[in-house]
Amino acid sequence: MANTLLELEGVTIRRGIEIVLSNFSLALKSGQCTILHGENGSGKSTVIEAAARLLPMEKGEVRHHSSMVHDSEGRRKSPNFSFGLTLQSNGLVPSQTIQQHLQMVCTLSQSEYDLTSILETYGLSHRRHDKIAHLSGGQQRKVSVISGLIPAMLSKQPRLVLLDEPDSGLDDSSIEVLKTHINQLRSAGHGILIATHDERLFECATTLHDLEKESLQEPDKCEPWSDFGIPKKNSFLSLKMGWKYNASTLNSIQKNWLASLLVIGSLLALVEPLSINDQDVLLMGFALAPAFTIGLVGDSVTSMLHEQRAIDWWRAQVQTIPNSSIESFLSGCILTIFSMQIFLQIFDWRIILIGGIIGFSTTFCLRFLQQSTLRLARSNAVFIRLLTPILILPWAVIVEYCARL
Amino acid sequence: MRVRHGELLLVMGFTGIMVTLFLAWEWAPSVSIDAFESPEAQRIFYWHVPAAWAAFIAFSVLFIGSALWVFKRSPVGWRLHVAGSEASLACGLMAVWSGCVWGAAEWGTPWDWTDVRLNTFGLLTLLALFLVLGRQSQPDGIESRDTFSTFGLYGFVLVPITYVATRIWQIRHPGPVIGGGEESSLSSDMGLVLLLGAISFTILIAGHMIMSIRITEYEQRLERLQNKVDGRI
Numbered sequence: 001m002a003n004t005l006l007e008l009e010g011v012t013i014r015r016g017i018e019i020v021l022s023n024f025s026l027a028l029k030s031g032q033c034t035i036l037h038g039e040n041g042s043g044k045s046t047v048i049e050a051a052a053r054l055l056p057m058e059k060g061e062v063r064h065h066s067s068m069v070h071d072s073e074g075r076r077k078s079p080n081f082s083f084g085l086t087l088q089s090n091g092l093v094p095s096q097t098i099q100q101h102l103q104m105v106c107t108l109s110q111s112e113y114d115l116t117s118i119l120e121t122y123g124l125s126h127r128r129h130d131k132i133a134h135l136s137g138g139q140q141r142k143v144s145v146i147s148g149l150i151p152a153m154l155s156k157q158p159r160l161v162l163l164d165e166p167d168s169g170l171d172d173s174s175i176e177v178l179k180t181h182i183n184q185l186r187s188a189g190h191g192i193l194i195a196t197h198d199e200r201l202f203e204c205a206t207t208l209h210d211l212e213k214e215s216l217q218e219p220d221k222c223e224p225w226s227d228f229g230i231p232k233k234n235s236f237l238s239l240k241m242g243w244k245y246n247a248s249t250l251n252s253i254q255k256n257w258l259a260s261l262l263v264i265g266s267l268l269a270l271v272e273p274l275s276i277n278d279q280d281v282l283l284m285g286f287a288l289a290p291a292f293t294i295g296l297v298g299d300s301v302t303s304m305l306h307e308q309r310a311i312d313w314w315r316a317q318v319q320t321i322p323n324s325s326i327e328s329f330l331s332g333c334i335l336t337i338f339s340m341q342i343f344l345q346i347f348d349w350r351i352i353l354i355g356g357i358i359g360f361s362t363t364f365c366l367r368f369l370q371q372s373t374l375r376l377a378r379s380n381a382v383f384i385r386l387l388t389p390i391l392i393l394p395w396a397v398i399v400e401y402c403a404r405l
Numbered sequence: 406m407r408v409r410h411g412e413l414l415l416v417m418g419f420t421g422i423m424v425t426l427f428l429a430w431e432w433a434p435s436v437s438i439d440a441f442e443s444p445e446a447q448r449i450f451y452w453h454v455p456a457a458w459a460a461f462i463a464f465s466v467l468f469i470g471s472a473l474w475v476f477k478r479s480p481v482g483w484r485l486h487v488a489g490s491e492a493s494l495a496c497g498l499m500a501v502w503s504g505c506v507w508g509a510a511e512w513g514t515p516w517d518w519t520d521v522r523l524n525t526f527g528l529l530t531l532l533a534l535f536l537v538l539g540r541q542s543q544p545d546g547i548e549s550r551d552t553f554s555t556f557g558l559y560g561f562v563l564v565p566i567t568y569v570a571t572r573i574w575q576i577r578h579p580g581p582v583i584g585g586g587e588e589s590s591l592s593s594d595m596g597l598v599l600l601l602g603a604i605s606f607t608i609l610i611a612g613h614m615i616m617s618i619r620i621t622e623y624e625q626r627l628e629r630l631q632n633k634v635d636g637r638i
Contacts, residue, residue, distance in 0.1 A: 016545070016547070372552070372555075373539075373552055375551070377544050377546065378543055386535040387532060389528060389531060390524075390528050
């Protein structure tokens with residue numbers, strides 16, 4: 001009996017004030033390809049995003065491989081097996097190269113794979129070391145579609161693939177390649193759920209679903225996909241990816257460090273440190289202000305992931321999204337050494353460590369605040385930083401404690 | 406003629422506050438010159454304490470409304486949340502502003518970042534500001550209502566902390582003037598003006614909240630009608 005890869009059971013979802021899906025159920029088994037079609041606003045993307053654990057539900061439950069991954073009580077569990085996801089907005093990080101991005105998707109699927117043949121079929125092999133930001137809209141879409149297919153391509157075991165309008169922006173030859181890949185993966189036993197208007201893809205479907213009723217059909221026979229990846233275990237992926245994102249863009253230097261150095265410069269413009277060397281608390285506050293500033297600027301990786309909804313792509317795949325925890329701690333330490341030399345003219349490893357902890361914990365709090373408003377339609381416009389003054393009191397207490405050391 | 410309770414209460418509350426201000430300036434006794442750096446500035450207390458009292462009532466309404474929305478999905482709960490957040494912001498700002506003016510005169514500094522009472526009350530006011538501005542920045546929907554109500558619900562934890570702050574960690578903010586034991590005795594004339602202020606502020610925010618609930622109801626009805634015109638319902 002075929003495995004059930006995806007189940008949506010009695011799902012009710014609101015978007016805005018409307019109920020978009022009401023008591024909706026769907027099951028996708030191994031070797032099936034279901035195509036969701038219908039007019040704009042009918043709820044196709046909502047089904048895909050609900051299946052990817054991205055939308056809160058009023059009622060119902062989502063299961064991957066028969067295990068609950070999301071329910072209306074707000075419980076979210078990591079899927080036991082990786083799945084492919086292509087969102088309507090690509091979900092790419094523009095500062096990454098094609099090679100880096102696709103390798104990261106392979107790593108997330110716990111495999112190694114030579115991407116050359118796939119990139120060649122989509123006409124991207126000559127651009128593999130180019131940054132995604134330098135590609136055309138259609139080429140970016142191809143990268144996003146390949147990312148959605150890779151988890152199934154690498155695996156001998158059935159995997160789930162969710163594609164939201166994969167055809168949009170693709171040229172005719174790429175659509176043909178996509179159709180071939182969908183048929184090969186379906187024949188290999190993977191389950192594919194696609195939302196699309198493009199009738200050319202309807203030929204790949206075993207089931208056509210207009211969100212009210214479904215009709216079965218017999219797709220073309222095809223040789224199954226057989227070019228698998230080599231299993232390779234990976235851990236701490238979110239931390240490693242956060243580090244890589246930062247290293248490739250130097251985003252934390254550009255945002256967090258710059259703000260901290262400006263704070264040091266502004267303080268130096270106001271006071272001559274040697275002239276107030278009897279005011280311990282004040283000088284300690286000056287020394288620990290740069291570490292605090294690093295955190296107050298916010299997590300540089302989180303803000304980078306807001307582009308093209310990459311943050312949602314990551315939220316769907318893992319419980320902890322990539323972050324700059326390591327950088328915030330190290331930056332806190334380094335800038336505290338720097339400011340300590342300027343304002344205190346001493347070297348105390350305890351204060352350096354406290355500076356690192358201030359940088360880390362302030363960034364953590366800011367990240368928590370930012371992520372708590374991710375559900376909102378305009379999460380960048382929500383004034384969440386108004387709540388950050390809560391951090392001043394604990395910082396002031398730490399400064400007083402350090403001054404007594 | 407239909408009686409508009411909201412407007413009536415607003416006028417009554419406003420009148421009461423004006424009378425309170427007049428009595429605070431002209432009739433209430435002055436405090437001991439020895440006990441304060443700036444005794445005349447102490448009269449701000451007749452504005453500051455009732456505003457803070459009204460803010461706590463508004464925060465409570467915000468909490469109840471948020472809880473009703475989160476647990477019951479009650480539209481009335483959401484209207485209470487909106488009304489509570491607006492009233493909390495108005496009263497919170499009045500209390501913080503008047504406190505800063507008094508602090509500048511009495512302590513020589515308008516704010517102290519190490520005082521727990523000042524910080525938690527300031528944060529409650531910022532929470533109300535976040536809820537009001539944040540709600541205006543988002544399209545109305547289940548996502549925004551859930552998010553803001555959750556903040557309203559958890560933010561209420563600051564209210565009891567603010568209340569006990571001067572009893573447990575008194576740093577700069579004075580201790581309680583009522584219900585704080587022997588040190589909190591207040592002369593009867595002072596207490597009378599303070600009581601009048603507290604009642605007036607309570608009536609004022611009650612009127613404000615009734616009007617706010619009515620406006621939110623109209624907004625929701627307008628949204629439904631617009632959706633009907635768009636053919637989405």
